[in-house]
Amino acid sequence: MIKYIIRRLVQSIPTLFGITFLSYLLLWLAPGSVVERLYLAPNIKAETRARLAAQLGIDDPFHIQYLRWLTGDDWLRWDTDGDGIADQSFGLLAPLDEDGDGVPEPPGDNYGILRGDFGRSFVKKQPVTEVFIANLPATLELGIAAVLTSLAIGIPVGVISAVTKGRLFDNVARVMAVIFDAIPNFWLGYILLYVFGVLLDIVPLGGRCVPNLYGVCPSLFQRLIYLPLPTIVFAAGFVALFSRYVRTSTLEVLSQDYIRTARAKGLSPRVVNFRHAMRNAMIPVATLLGPIITNVWAGAIVIETVFAWPGVGRIAFTSAIQQDYPVVMGIVILASIATILGFLLSDILYVLIDPRIRLD
């Protein structure tokens, strides 16, 4: 098992590099820049915008920008005598006086993603890690609530659908699953906001809490009113997914000999269905964990934007619009790692749940 995990992790490294390279390339190819987004105004001179672009390093060629993001720039241009002025540089990649104004450029101070430095946000002007730390709890809160809700609803619905196959409950559940799977979550979000927030006025119109003047949010229990709508929208698709998977696998399990034996021994249908059948029917659900983690990241972008939920997804959306590369790339990295680990976790759970399976 350990060998397998190590091998999978090592195999994922080139995948991760590929993802970062393609993502950075796509961002770089996008027309415009963060400087034009933020500083396009008649009273800001073109020279000023050029200086700001140079300070951010976005006027450099692609390979330099990507290399700097990957490995940092402290080795490209550095200060040996401690006077704060760069006096050594790495050849042609980073000339000491790159702009030719007779003054050496400042020494690099970025360590690069390979050494755990995500860089600084162009827009928020603070380390990307601080941006994540500020926003990650909100995404985890919503993601966990959505996954738990979908498991709590999807699994029983799937089991009951299987044991009532062809009857009213099963038909309704299947139709509802298709509907919830098909409804775009942003649309459902706006509809729920309109009905419950505007017409009925019983939930707030977005946000996660109402901090006081000093920025303190009430405890989770006191701000639960903010959670139901985004959780429902987030969980709707997952409920549909889980219920269909569980229904299918439960039907398969129910036709097994050991279930027939259990029934023949006189066990109650409840014990047969929920103790014997459901546990074995859970095996395919474990394989869903990887895709679910990916979907939590992807869904967070839309749902957090619709509900003004202050999480990483909302940051991802605004940063992509503003072409804030360091933040977008940081989120790409985190999402990629989460996805890789999610699929790995699925494989491991598969083995833990079903002892017949061996990882090779």
Added chain:
Amino acid sequence: MGKLIRVLFLVVFVSLFAVGASAQEGGILIGTNFGGDPTTINPLLTNNTVDLSLTEFLFPNIYNIDPVTRAPMKAGRNDQDNGLALDWTLSEDGLVYTFTLRDDVTWNDGTPVTAHDYKFTFDALASGETSSPRGSVLQSVESVEAVDDTTLVVNLKLASCRALDELNDFGILPKHHIEPLIAGDFAEIDNLEYNKHPDVTSGVFNFGALVADEQTSMIRNDNHWMPVSPEGYILRNVPDQLVGIEQFLAGEVNSVGTAGSASVPAVRMQEFRDRAEAGEFQIYEYVDDGLTFVGFNLADRGNPVNGLDEDGNPVDQGNHHFFGDIRVRQALAQAVNYVDIIEGAAEGEGIQVNSFGTPALWGYDSSIEPWEYNPEAALALLAEAGFVDHDDDSSTPLVATEDALYAEPGTEFAFELLTNSGNLVREAAGIVIQDQLGQIGIAVDFQTIEFGPLVTFLLGQDFDAIMIGFTNLAQDTDARNVFTPVGDTVGGGFNFVSYRNDRVTELYDQALSLPGCDFHERQALYHEISQILHDDVPWWWLFAPFSMYAESNAVQNWMPYAETRYANMANIAISP
């Protein structure tokens, strides 16, 4: 002993009572912010409305702005605004401004705000080492000297009437607090924790807290030089104006604003008017300080070059095959029904503008008659310019004859009009333009594209015509960067249409270097420029949108002006 305890008790009781009496319990004002978290709360680095909506209540400026005329205004001794200058003079040669500053303004730690603070902030900007976008002041200012705490001398490189405006382009930093933090390296200003949590400020509020993607708050400054009523001011992040409106109507926030009609349907604007009329809340409407226009590329699109060479001499940029001819531009200005655009596309939420600017700006000349819809006159002008209906079929484009100045004979009159996708007003206006020009034989290939590519085409001068808008135009009407060859630089300049008119350039120069910088004389010069720009039609002058502030009835003593939501923040009270 018992007597002593009683006396002590009395002292404590009286002091508690005194504290309670001095505190102004004015409630908490809760506003909406549609632009996300502030990028920075350092007044030297700010460059968006979110940042500015905070710094205006936290940092001093060199002088006040008259909320009515938006011209520089000298401060009074008991003024609640953050302007420091009680008076200023300009030397006879127009090269030296001398400011006399208030001596009663302090930072919230008790340190006086002085001329040294302004000099420190200016020097940081002039170093070019910060990421401040506020460098325009460096075009005209040579240096700043703090003669003493209350006397500031500004030496100009050249006589420039714009300099006064530019000197107020940034708020003032507390030198005594920042200088030790940066150890002489101005570049370090970019990295200060202070930029997110400014603890030493000087305004009606102190900074409170920034909760990422939720809200930013400010708390009453009890050390302010005049009593401040509101207990605090919270700016709550809201994803868009429509949600903000609903939150306002639900009572979740005290105030909301709409900037133009692009994002708020006219029906909601009207609903606000009706409900305000019925006394449900208060509103204030004004014409926005931005305009929507179509820029015509006047130069050869196939070979974009700067308007001036390195020595400042004019460069031959070629001529656009249609828009290089002024008669064509004037014809187009009469070929579209502005009522249809404003009433249809903008749903009535705007007014037609006649030239550069809007009525909100002091240089705008409201007496100029805007272009009117007159398709017959447009066709006559086009015929004079050499574009005729060769087949008596109005559904096919006009074609150029030998008389056309820059188009090859036989060229069909067809051009590309671009605008940014997502702006519903511009998208609708483009369709109106496409339809109405089609009726007189001009084929418009109207395309909506993402903002990023649009800017690339715009600044690269690689377009026929682009519909776009300017917002938050500067208080000073000088637009030499927009309408003279100085700003005609490919890739970055704002004279992206390559407009050149020597008289306009001359008038801008005069308005900039007018001895004494008399306000009315400058205004007259800008009015003359406005008339020429109206006649030359380098831009298709379309409209300026209406904007609205709304406050709940709980907000008392509210005194709004155009572009100034709270002119008297210190006096505002919010009833429970």
